[in-house]
Amino acid sequence: MSPAAAAAVKVIGAYDSPFSHRAEAALRLKGVPYELVLEDLHNKSDLLLTHNPVHKKVPVLLHGDRAVCESLIIMEYVDEAFDGPAILPADPHERAMARFWARFIDDKCSEPFWLAMWTDGEAQKGYIKEIKESFALLEAQLEGKRFFGGDAIGFVDLAACEFSRWLGVCEEITGVSLVTEEEFPRLQRWAVEYAADEKIGACMPDRAVLLDHLTAEKEMFMAMAKSRLPK
Known part of the structure; x- marks a missing residue:
């Protein structure tokens, strides 16, 4: 080194x-x-x-x-x-695709996910539809694979981390169900396996503590989400 x-x-x-x-x-x-x-x-x-x-x-x-x-x-x-196991693939095309899907998560998934959780009424229905369409694309990327990059956790898995513990906690707080076994079985399985990894689990927030943190901020999140809606 x-x-x-x-x-x-x-x-x-x-x-x-x-x-x-x-x-x-x-x-x-x-x-x-x-x-x-x-x-x-x-x-x-x-x-x-x-x-x-x-x-x-x-x-x-x-x-x-x-x-x-x-x-x-x-x-x-x-x-x-740093030395150690590669996070991005070595193959140039696979590396480009990993960057593409990570950007997709940030550009197309994060905000609709957030707004689907913290808004209500017709606006919420629209965001739920939008994020589920994006989840269907991510679901397809997991076909025949344990993680997005294959058998080991990689770049896209880290990018998608909010759809592991955070998603489940937000679903519990808000009562909004986005990822079910019937609709997105691969994504649901991925979320469990991602959080269960020893190295990932070492820096994953405790579920009960995260639930308390996000519950305490619920009113703020709802106000922030409302402020982002089209006037």
Whole structure:
């Protein structure tokens, strides 16, 4: 390992953030020791604002005196900067496809998923329809595979992490059912197997604690979701 790769690693993150989990999970898959610095997103620290002055969001990876922002970019950086099992495929086409599906998750799934959970009425019905159409595409990607990349957890699995523990907890809080055994059996199985992985589980928030965290923020989430609806 190069001296640069051996520099101290920290993750500025939030306990209940699936995007922070992406960064931690990438480091754990590579076997990289790191320190987690938990951020209060209601009272953002100078550390966060200094190292991510553009978006002011978690996660931020600190590698020595370098800062890397945005979870998908952090995952790629970790894969390239450290030795260990590959997170992205070696084949150029498979690598491109992994990037495509990770962007699909962020661009086409995250917001409809969020709005399907925290809105109501006709607007909610539309978002439920939209996210289920996207889930059907992800379901097809799991045909004949344990994980999105094959037999081992990889880039797309980390990108999709919010559809593991977070989805189930949000379903319990809101009473909205998005992923069932009848409709999306592969995605449901994937969610269980992803969370059960030893390395992933080591940085996955405890379900009961996550339930308490998100329940406490329910009114805020609903207000935020309402503010995003078309006027």
